[in-house]
Amino acid sequence: MFRITAFLFLLIVFWGITGNAQSQARLLALSKADHTLAIVDPATLKVIGTVPVGEDPHEVIASTDGKTAYxxxxxxxxxxTINVIDLLSQKPLPNVDTRPLFGPHGIEFVNGKVWFSAEGSKAIGRYDPATNKLDWSMGTGQDRTHMLYVSADAKKIYTTNVNSGTVSILTGTLITPPNGKPREDWSQTVIPVTKGCEGFDVSPNGKQLWAAASEDGSIAVIDVETKKLITTIDAKAVGANRLKFTPDGKMVFITSLRSGDLLVYDAQTQKELKRVKVGKGAAGILMVPDGSRAFVxxxxxNYIAVIDLKKLEVTGHLEVGRSPDGLAWAEQR
Structure with missing residues (x-):
């Protein structure tokens, strides 16, 4: 009897721990019109808190430990400005002033630092929360350096330059000059694609970059290793805004802000699988890490559509405020 009771006790404790861990996952969603960050319980799809943000919020990212949003x-x-939010207390912290870099847009959190595109300065910047300083930047020389992807080792940075119709691949290496101190050296490869290329993503295996162009609705597929354009898909995704791979890398989602369509492509065959009507206009995409759902x-x-990744259907809607756009996943560790 004691053994059974002890086993049940341990089982209950285990359930409590795992249930609590699951409950710490949060969906972060920006309302551009209400100037708020909504914190959502993904299990119930209920907003559990809102925090005021600046006058024109566009993208959001969470720290690796899930305790801070930027x-x-x-x-x-x-x-x-980059707003900083304490996700535990659901309160704003002191802002980051990005000057002399203007127009922060795309934003990533890698290796303990915040990386951001600075569209108004044609550059990429980096902020170190530990020192509360901007500690690195590099110019692209391209017009509207907009969206951003940073590799897990922070050695490669990818951007789309909307008005230039290019993709930049920035590569960092550590060099030691003769009789000098080691320093980090960065080089840029500019790849011509199509004007209006904005939403993009790098495949989970790191081999390909797909970028969608809003003007002609095409998708550029780039080989990351050779840094060359492989092909251009005539997707007819006019008004394309964002593009994301599913966590398993098998499918690619493209949203159209003009038509409200969600286009689903097979990543291997590069063929359209389905076109889902999600609303009047579709923008930010967030994939749930377990591959079960996507949020659009x-x-x-004025809503976020919930997409079942197996059925490729809209299964619900979530309201977080007017004109939702930037989305992120925060998991407290």
Whole structure:
């Protein structure tokens, strides 16, 4: 009897620990019109808190430990602020002033640092929360350096340059000059694609980069190792806004802000699998790490569509405020 009771006790404790761990996962969603960050329980799809942010929030990212969020305040390339949010207390912390870099937009958290595109300065910047300083930047020389992807080892940075119609691949290496101290050297490869290329993603295996162009609806497929354009898919995704691979790398989602379509492509065959109507206009995409669902921000509709990744169907809607856009996943560790 004692053994059974002890076993049940341990089982209950285990359930409690795992249930609590699961409950710490949060969906972060920006409302551009209400100037708020909504914190959502992904299990119940209920908003459990909102925090005020700046006048033109566009993208959000969470720290690796899931305790802090960073929000880029864009202003069409004119503003210079990153909001910092304590996700535990659900309160704003002191802002980051990105000057002399203007127009922070795309934002990533890698190796303990915040990386961001600075569209108004044609550059990439990096902020170190430990020192509370901007500790690195590099110019792209391209027009509207907008979205951003940083590799897990922080040795490669990818951007789309919307008005230049290019993709930049920035590669960092450590060099030691003769009789000098080691320093980090960065080189840039600029790959011509199609004007209006904005939403993009790198495949989970790190081999390909797909970028969608809003003007002609095409998708550029780039070989990351050779840094060359492989092919251009005539996807007819006019108004394309964002693009994301599923966690298993088998499918690619593209949203159209103009038509409200969600296009689903087979990553291997590069063929369209399905076109899902999610609203009047579709923008930000967030894949749930376990590969079960995706969230699509439908800005003109004032809701977020919930997509079942197996059925490729809309299974529900979530309201987080007017004109939702930037989405992120935060998991407290």
């Amino acid at each position: 929000v880029s305040i864009y202003g069409g390339g004119t503003l210079h 921000a439908c800005s003109p509709d």
